[in-house]
Amino acid sequence: MKNGNANRPLDLLQLRAALAVRETGTVTRAAGDLGLSQPAVSRLIGALETELGFLIFERRAKRMVLSERGRQFLDEGQSAMRSMARLGVVAGELRRGNHGLLRIGAIAPLAVGLVARAVAVHRRAWPKMTIDVETRGREAQFEELRAGRLDIGLAAMPFAGTGLRVEPVMDADVVCLLHADHPLARRAALGPADLADESLVLSRPGSIIRHRLDDIFRQAGVVQRVAAIVDSTPVAIALVGLGTGIGVMHAFPQDALPPNVVTRRFRPRLSFTYAMITQDDDTRSAAIAQFGATLRSVARTLHRTHRPSRPGR
Numbered sequence: 570m571k572n573g574n575a576n577r578p579l580d581l582l583q584l585r586a587a588l589a590v591r592e593t594g595t596v597t598r599a600a601g602d603l604g605l606s607q608p609a610v611s612r613l614i615g616a617l618e619t620e621l622g623f624l625i626f627e628r629r630a631k632r633m634v635l636s637e638r639g640r641q642f643l644d645e646g647q648s649a650m651r652s653m654a655r656l657g658v659v660a661g662e663l664r665r666g667n668h669g670l671l672r673i674g675a676i677a678p679l680a681v682g683l684v685a686r687a688v689a690v691h692r693r694a695w696p697k698m699t700i701d702v703e704t705r706g707r708e709a710q711f712e713e714l715r716a717g718r719l720d721i722g723l724a725a726m727p728f729a730g731t732g733l734r735v736e737p738v739m740d741a742d743v744v745c746l747l748h749a750d751h752p753l754a755r756r757a758a759l760g761p762a763d764l765a766d767e768s769l770v771l772s773r774p775g776s777i778i779r780h781r782l783d784d785i786f787r788q789a790g791v792v793q794r795v796a797a798i799v800d801s802t803p804v805a806i807a808l809v810g811l812g813t814g815i816g817v818m819h820a821f822p823q824d825a826l827p828p829n830v831v832t833r834r835f836r837p838r839l840s841f842t843y844a845m846i847t848q849d850d851d852t853r854s855a856a857i858a859q860f861g862a863t864l865r866s867v868a869r870t871l872h873r874t875h876r877p878s879r880p881g882r
Contacts, residue, residue, distance in 0.1 A: 579617070579620065580613075580616070580617065580620075581650075581653075582613060583613045583614065583616055583617035583620075584617065584646050584649075584650070585603065585650070586599065586603065586605075586610045586613040586614050586617070587613075587614050587617055587625050587626075587639075587643060587646070588643060588646060588647060588650065589602050589603055589610070590610065590614065590626065590633055591635060591643055594633075595633070596610050596611055596614075596633060614626065621642065623636070623638050623639075624636050624638075624639065625638075625639035625642060625643065626639060648713075648716060648718060651718065670698075670699045670700075670701055671698060671699070671700045671701065671720055671721070671856050671857070671860055672701045672703075672718065672719050672720045672721070673688075673700060673701065673702050673703070673719065673720065673721045673722075673723070673860075674702075674703045674704075674705035674709070674710040674713055674714075674719045674721070674722045674723070675702065675703075675704065675705065675710075675722070675723035675724070676704070676705070676706065676707065676723065676724050676725065676819070677704050677801045677802045677803050678741075678802045678818075678819040678820065678821050679723045679724070679843055680702060680703075680704045680723075681803070681821065681822060681825050682820075682821065682822040682825065682871065683723070683738070683739060683843070683864065683867060683868055683871060684702055684723060684864075685702075686867045686870075686871070687860070687863045687864045687867045688700050688702065690863055690866070690867055691859070691860055691863040694859075694863070695856075695859065698856065700860075703719075704801075705719075705722070706724075706800065707724040707725070710722035710723075710724055710846065711733065711846075714733055714846060714847070714848060715732070715733070715848070717848070720847065720856075720857050721845055721846070721847055721857060721860065721861070722845070722846035722847070723738075723843060723844070723845055723846070723864075724843065724844065724846065725777055725778070725819070725841045725842070725843055725844075726841070726842045726843070726844050727777075728844070728846070732849055733846050733847065733848060733849050734846065734847045734848065734849040735844045735845075735846055736844055736845045736846075736847075736861065737842050737843070737844045738843055738844060738845050738861075738864050738865050738868045739842070739843045739868035739871065740840055740841070740842050740843070741819065741820045741840070741841055741843065742820060742834070742835070742838055742839060742840050742841075743778060743782070743817060743818065743819065743820070743835045743839040743840075743841070744817075744818065744819075744820045744821075744832040744833065744834060744835055745759045745764075745815055745816065745817055745832065745833045745834070745835050746770070746805060746806060746809045746815065746816035746817075746818055746821070746826075746830055746831075746832055747809065747815050747816075747830070747831055747832075747833060748809055748810065748812055748829060748830065748831075749828070749829045749830065749831050750829070751815070753767070753815070753833070754831050754833065754880060755880050756833060756880060757833065757834060757880055758833060758834035758835070758836045759815075759833050759834070759835060759836065760789070760835070760836040760837065761785060761786045761789035761791040762789060762791060764791070764793075764815060764817075765791045765792075765794075766794070767794065767814065767815050768794050768795075768796035768813065768814035768815070769793055769794060769795050769796060769814050769815055769816070769817060770796055770797045770798075770799060770805045770808050770809060770813060770814045770815065770816040770817075770818075771793070771795055771797075771798060771799075771816075771817060772798070772799065772800065772818065773798055773799070773800050774798070776800075777841075778818070778819060778839075778841070781839055782817055782839070785837060785839065796808075796813050796814035797813055797814065802816075802818045802819055802821055803821075805818050806821065806826065806827070806830055809830050810827050810829050810830050817835060819841065820832070833880075843868075845861055845864055847861075
């Protein structure tokens with residue numbers, strides 16, 4: 570397949586058609602979602618493939634199978650469409666006299682804790698600023714920041730070779746999450762020996778917290794009994810509340826926990842430094858710097874007040 574014109578701007582309707590087929594699985598359903606005929610959607614995708622010089626979908630019998638190059642292209646296309654949507658939001662905010670849009674990505678414990686509180690404080694000082702908060706993992710934040718689709722990321726250090734500006738904002742300890750009726754909830758702190766016979770809810774292997782926890786359990790000679798593996802602290806909290814096991818996770822705000830879940834200290838102490846991540850250049854806006862100052866102020870308050878709940882809660 571020859572590329573008709575490598576420098577020609579992509580047609581957004583063609584891109585939307587391809588994304589719709591990937592999302593729905595068929596040309597027929599994509600056509601319904603887009604309000605177009607099935608032949609029209611097929612023509613749009615065919616024209617896009619001609620422009621690109623490669624197949625997005627491979628035709629197998631009556632099925633449209635995404636090619637590897639098509640997958641990579643549509644991943645970027647989806648991000649571009651999100652950026653276009655955000656651009657529309659920014660335009661709308663500016664039209665209404667607001668001061669634009671600040672896009673923030675954060676891991677779940679920080680999104681619910683530090684970031685939510687910082688947004689509330691910041692909005693009181695800057696009421697015309699719209700703040701878009703997304704829950705994102707570390708690697709997704711790095712990708713979105715480099716592509717300019719996020720203004721600020723928040724995740725646990727360390728970061729190696731990211732090419733991004735990293736500014737520590739808060740320290741927090743790993744905690745144990747227990748059902749309030751669990752016998753071990755009567756203790757103030759728990760270690761590997763206490764958890765030896767317990768079903769555990771842990772982060773995914775390869776994550777920073779899991780790597781460090783595995784080392785601690787290994788050094789204590791304790792084999793973990795893993796009941797569930799999660800990539801989100803809120804999911805761990807839900808599982809703990811349902812009696813699935815004890816979670817060993819990043820700290821979570823006490824007032825955001827359900828009444829049947831309590832936190833206890835994990836020993837030996839396992840501390841993380843959370844950082845604000847931005848593009849590593851000199852062009853970041855005053856809005857980013859202002860929100861960074863708010864984050865650090867709120868973090869100092871949380872550091873003074875945040876403690877695992879005591880037995881007898």
